[in-house]
Amino acid sequence: MNSRERILGRVRRALADVPRDDAPYEQAVSRDYVREHGQRSVAETVELLAENLADYRAIVHRTDTGGLAGLIAGLLEKRGAASVLVPPGLDAEWLAATGVTRVADRAESTPAELDRVDSVVTACAVAIAETGTIVLDGSPDQGRRRITLVPDHHICVVRVPGQVVSSVPQGLERLDPARPLTWISGPSATSDIELDRVEGVHGPRTLEVVLVSQGRIGST
Template sequence: MSSRERILGRVRRALADVPRDDAPYERAVGRDCLREHGERTVAETVELLAENLADYRAVVHRCTAGDLASTVAGLLAARGSRTVLVPPGLDPDWLASSVAERVPDRAGSTAHELDRIDSVVTGCAVAVAETGTIVLDGSADQGRRRITLVPDHHICVVRVPGQVVSSVPQALERLDPARPLTWISGPSATSDIELDRVEGVHGPRTLEVVLVDDQSRDEVRS
């Protein structure tokens, strides 16, 4: 008899006199949670996203689609970035005005090589207004998970209002759970028992989010 079988046997014996639940687990727990907290217009949802991003110490910028290239170039220049990591499917127009050297995302790149990169620019899958969270799913404009965890400076472009939802349940409806999802709420940070905050421990020390008006007037809430 294996260790697993012995343990499961003990569990079964311990539960032998426990009455069965009146309803199966999948029906015993209610699933009628709120899909969002309060009603908001599209503009109010985007404002809430910007507010919560800033509350998590992300740096929020806004621009039109036509100004995106100059905005990204300005952020890289202000940072003094000489190299920028580029996911394979990133729109080349986003970096058209930047003078930084573009480094492609290579499967063979080591953590030390990625650590020498000054900045990384990505898109996103969806952004959640109520939590100030950006979700990456490894799509071509976002690249592999590690390219947004090792470099110290991450610029993430969010198309508004098309990529913005109010709540986590709405975000989950858009996401494929089989994909490598990275949920980002501000720059990487942690604190010790004395609550001394340290940033850049598990990912980028600086997160800059560019909210780009994609000119869509569709509702972001389903």
């Protein structure tokens, strides 16, 4: 018997005399909580996202679809990046304007190999305005979780307004809980007991978020 079997055995014994819930899980907890704080237009929701991203020390950029490739190329050049990690499903047009060496997201890549890559570019699954949070779900245009945790520089593209929601409940409705979800609120950071902030401890030191407008953002 291994450790896993021993732990599961203890859990089963502890639950042996616990009656099953009468109500199914999805009905057992009240879901009548507030879904959104206040009433905002689409444009105001996008502005709130940008504000909260910046508050978490992410660097926010804005462009349209036509200017995206040039902007990403400029960000990589300004960073001095010689290599960039590329998820398998990333739109090739996003990197069409840069000559930076592209490194494929491979299952066999070691942490040391990933650490030698300067930057990573991904899309996202959803962006939550009220918390300034970007969520990745491991889709082909986002790649595996570790490619956004090891490199020191992450460029994340958010399609506006289609991928932007106001609140966490609204974001959860768009996500599959069975997928590997990564919730990102600013660059990786931690603080010691004296509240001295250190960035880049368990993720990228620099997070740049590109809000790509894909159409007119209305006021209602």
